[in-house]
Amino acid sequence: MSLEVKDVSFAYPNGYVANENLHFTIEKGERVAIVGQNGAGKTTAVKLLNGLHKPTKGDVLVDGINTKDKTVAQISQYVGYVFQNPDDQIFNNTVKAELEYSFKHSKLTDEEINRRVERAAELTGIQQYMDMKPFDIPYSIRKFVTIAVFVALDTPYLILDEPTAGQDINGINRLAELMDILQGEGRSVITITHDMEFVADNFSRVIAMANKRIIADDSARNIFWNNDIVAESNISKPQIGELAEDIGSDNKILFRHELLEYLTRL
Amino acid sequence: MSYIELKNVSYRYPLAETDALKNINYAFEEGKLYGIIGENGGGKTTFCDLIKGLIPSFYGGDLTGEVFIKGKEIREWESSALASTIGYIFQNPFTQISGIKETVFEEIALGLENLGVEREEIIDRVTSVVRQLKIEHLIKNNPNKLSGGQRQRVAFASIIAMETDILVIDEPTSQLDPKGTSDIFEIIHLLKEQGKTILLVEHKIDLIAEYADEVLVIKQGELITNGKTSDVFSNVNLLNEGVNIPQIALLSNDMKEQGKPFDTFAITRSQAREQILKKGSEKICH
Amino acid sequence: MMDETFINSYRSPQLSKNWLLNLNPLNKINIYIALGLITLFFQHWQVNVVITLVFILLAVAAGRFKSFISPFLKLGLVIGPFFFIVRAIFWPGENMIFNYGIINITQEGIDLGIQYATIMLVVCGILVLCTVTIKAEDLTYSLEKIGVPHNISFMILSSLQLIIDLKDKTNVIMDSQRSRGIETEGNVFVRIKAFVPVLSPLFLGAISGAEEKTIAMDARAFSSANPNTHLRFLRPTPALEKILVILVDILILGLIILGVVL
Numbered sequence: 001m002s003l004e005v006k007d008v009s010f011a012y013p014n015g016y017v018a019n020e021n022l023h024f025t026i027e028k029g030e031r032v033a034i035v036g037q038n039g040a041g042k043t044t045a046v047k048l049l050n051g052l053h054k055p056t057k058g059d060v061l062v063d064g065i066n067t068k069d070k071t072v073a074q075i076s077q078y079v080g081y082v083f084q085n086p087d088d089q090i091f092n093n094t095v096k097a098e099l100e101y102s103f104k105h106s107k108l109t110d111e112e113i114n115r116r117v118e119r120a121a122e123l124t125g126i127q128q129y130m131d132m133k134p135f136d137i138p139y140s141i142r143k144f145v146t147i148a149v150f151v152a153l154d155t156p157y158l159i160l161d162e163p164t165a166g167q168d169i170n171g172i173n174r175l176a177e178l179m180d181i182l183q184g185e186g187r188s189v190i191t192i193t194h195d196m197e198f199v200a201d202n203f204s205r206v207i208a209m210a211n212k213r214i215i216a217d218d219s220a221r222n223i224f225w226n227n228d229i230v231a232e233s234n235i236s237k238p239q240i241g242e243l244a245e246d247i248g249s250d251n252k253i254l255f256r257h258e259l260l261e262y263l264t265r266l
Numbered sequence: 267m268s269y270i271e272l273k274n275v276s277y278r279y280p281l282a283e284t285d286a287l288k289n290i291n292y293a294f295e296e297g298k299l300y301g302i303i304g305e306n307g308g309g310k311t312t313f314c315d316l317i318k319g320l321i322p323s324f325y326g327g328d329l330t331g332e333v334f335i336k337g338k339e340i341r342e343w344e345s346s347a348l349a350s351t352i353g354y355i356f357q358n359p360f361t362q363i364s365g366i367k368e369t370v371f372e373e374i375a376l377g378l379e380n381l382g383v384e385r386e387e388i389i390d391r392v393t394s395v396v397r398q399l400k401i402e403h404l405i406k407n408n409p410n411k412l413s414g415g416q417r418q419r420v421a422f423a424s425i426i427a428m429e430t431d432i433l434v435i436d437e438p439t440s441q442l443d444p445k446g447t448s449d450i451f452e453i454i455h456l457l458k459e460q461g462k463t464i465l466l467v468e469h470k471i472d473l474i475a476e477y478a479d480e481v482l483v484i485k486q487g488e489l490i491t492n493g494k495t496s497d498v499f500s501n502v503n504l505l506n507e508g509v510n511i512p513q514i515a516l517l518s519n520d521m522k523e524q525g526k527p528f529d530t531f532a533i534t535r536s537q538a539r540e541q542i543l544k545k546g547s548e549k550i551c552h
Numbered sequence: 553m554m555d556e557t558f559i560n561s562y563r564s565p566q567l568s569k570n571w572l573l574n575l576n577p578l579n580k581i582n583i584y585i586a587l588g589l590i591t592l593f594f595q596h597w598q599v600n601v602v603i604t605l606v607f608i609l610l611a612v613a614a615g616r617f618k619s620f621i622s623p624f625l626k627l628g629l630v631i632g633p634f635f636f637i638v639r640a641i642f643w644p645g646e647n648m649i650f651n652y653g654i655i656n657i658t659q660e661g662i663d664l665g666i667q668y669a670t671i672m673l674v675v676c677g678i679l680v681l682c683t684v685t686i687k688a689e690d691l692t693y694s695l696e697k698i699g700v701p702h703n704i705s706f707m708i709l710s711s712l713q714l715i716i717d718l719k720d721k722t723n724v725i726m727d728s729q730r731s732r733g734i735e736t737e738g739n740v741f742v743r744i745k746a747f748v749p750v751l752s753p754l755f756l757g758a759i760s761g762a763e764e765k766t767i768a769m770d771a772r773a774f775s776s777a778n779p780n781t782h783l784r785f786l787r788p789t790p791a792l793e794k795i796l797v798i799l800v801d802i803l804i805l806g807l808i809i810l811g812v813v814l
Contacts, residue, residue, distance in 0.1 A: 264524055324770075
């Protein structure tokens with residue numbers, strides 16, 4: 001069971017090519033960060049994963065199902081996609097109704113639905129907002145509401161688009177904890193992000209994109225310490241990595257404790 | 267004289283049950299860059315709206331205490347006069363573009379047109395801002411068709427052209443990529459060098475550490491800490507208050523706890539680099 | 553590199569090489585509407601067709617035939633036949649051609665249908681011609697010159713942009729709702745059901761967007777009491793153009809009087 005992208009290219013109906021020859025597989029329970037400059041093709045790439053875009057060449061298989069054979073709504077049972085702007089996805093009168101909406105046609109018992117909704121609220125830290133109108137709660141919390149929708153749905157794959165934008169440290173920590181729990185359950189999380197500290201702290205696998213293509217698919221450490229890839233995809237090393245490079249360390253240091261160890265040995 | 271001064275300021279939004287700002291006293295000096303940080307929902311944006319004059323005139327609610335902008339109480343300012351004294355830039359690059367101009371050049375000129383500036387002066391001022399911000403290549407483009415990062419630069423240009431002395435900048439980079447972010451901080455740095463007084467809300471804590479002269483920490487409507495940037499960030503206990511601390515400051519703290527402190531507590535990469543290289547050469551000398 | 557020629561273009565009035573495009577926007581509208589008024593007084597479909605042809609010729613003269621013809625045909629071919637059918641099917645008359653239930657086709661109905669359909673062609677012609685030969689900002693500039701306050705022009709211009717923005721926004725919201733499992737592909741019922749999840753974010757987004765925009769425009773001194781200036785400007789209307797417009801108006805008035813008298 002996996003998400004397979006097989007030699008996929010995508011062009012918009014007007015002929016503009018947005019992705020070329022993407023090829024990768026995401027296994028159950030894997031955590032992948034997709035990084036790169038705006039316009040590199042990251043968003044187009046993840047839209048291929050949930051069927052919003054259908055490949056013009058190649059195939060995308062979700063647990064063996066070709067996205068070309070299903071509607072986006074059908075694929076959404078497998079691949080959850082949390083958009084960058086929560087306001088595009090929220091429309092119910094209360095946060096609770098928002099979470100329950102996805103189960104409208106579900107065959108699950110009310111008890112089970114309740115259990116899932118409550119758990120999702122707990123994991124995303126939005127319990128205290130459940131009876132409020134979504135637009136009366138802060139923007140950064142609304143983002144967690146859309147995440148909770150898919151946590152409750154229990155999709156095996158979850159795509160997060162810029163989850164850390166506008167989040168404070170509490171929000172970022174909560175995201176990290178949530179991803180740990182989902183991974184523990186064998187669910188995969190795919191994240192588009194510009195936040196390199198977040199990538200280094202939370203993702204073992206990183207896909208770097210530039211110019212519509214994947215230019216590297218490797219561990220965070222190898223990607224951040226490859227200056228060619230960093231330059232081509234227009235990302236940056238996390239601060240500690242930059243400092244380690246400044247002082248001439250070649251141990252591919254990314255984290256504070258590693259640099260501390262290096263410095264105290266000096 | 268203080269440039270902006272708050273005396274016992276409290277504020278409550280209409281229909282709210284608690285105060286969004288609680289008894290804040292602070293005096294901002296001319297020409298400094300102030301970083302405003304703290305948890306979401308803690309009152310940072312409300313604070314900015316207050317300085318900008320949107321509170322209470324736009325949002326209503328109860329404002330107590332006094333806010334002086336250049337010595338004049340905020341309630342006595344005409345809102346049009348305030349617009350040519352305080353510039354305001356916020357996070358959403360899309361809503362800051364007027365949507366009524368067909369070229370970036372005209373978009374930047376809009377504020378000056380509203381102020382009634384003569385055509386030749388508009389052209390001079392817009393041209394010079396375009397040069398400063400290095401957006402020459404964008405002037406003929408349609409502002410409604412730019413990328414987020416480009417729009418945000420145009421939004422900055424539009425406000426800078428109005429030549430306000432004070433700039434309130436609220437999370438300008440939260441929707442931008444690393445390149446867009448560094449472009450914006452280049453602009454903020456430029457503004458600081460020009461002697462503008464800047465209030466900046468930003469989550470990217472490394473950038474606050476690098477650019478801010480002083481930092482204010484706001485939590486649940488209260489000003490819980492303030493001071494020189496290096497002093498504030500050397501207090502790593504602030505992590506418990508929901509304040510992010512730069513990794514470099516945490517490293518400096520680690521070194522201190524290991525009994526090998528830097529001579530001066532580093533909060534930015536270049537400071538740390540200097541300290542480490544110094545330590546290294548001392549070792550070799552002895 | 554700064555494009556000096558482009559910047560210098562703001563130092564002189566906005567002019568193109570086309571005489572028709574260079575007419576003052578209000579004068580263009582005057583001419584188009586005056587032409588359109590003829591239809592109301594003549595009541596012959598042949599006259600309507602001739603005026604439609606004149607509009608097409610004007611589009612050619614403005615060098616805008618290509619951008620004119622496609623929206624004109626799309627609009628005209630929907631609205632024209634619609635009016636024809638409504639009139640032709642339901643209009644009572646003496647000369648019955650066909651009758652079945654409520655459908656009642658008469659010669660009078662058909663005549664009237666043709667009359668209405670061709671008037672609609674003229675109306676579509678005016679609308680499309682206005683959009684392809686007049687820039688919205690030029691129109692608001694000339695309105696301001698005759699005393700319309702500039703916040704009214706802001707409202708006109710920003711509503712136009714809002715329509716474009718709403719269209720883009722609808723696509724994004726559609727995508728994000730499909731990603732939530734809301735079926736938007738399929739028959740009419742599926743599409744109608746998908747409407748609510750799209751409309752509500754669109755509506756709320758527009759409201760919060762409007763609030764932010766108000767604040768952003770406030771920061772651009774929109775409430776300034778000073779009379780505003782214009783970076784971009786149009787030439788003062790030349791005497792010849794004034795005479796031309798007056799002549800056209802007199803000529804059309806003459807035609808109308810002639811038509812009424814006959």
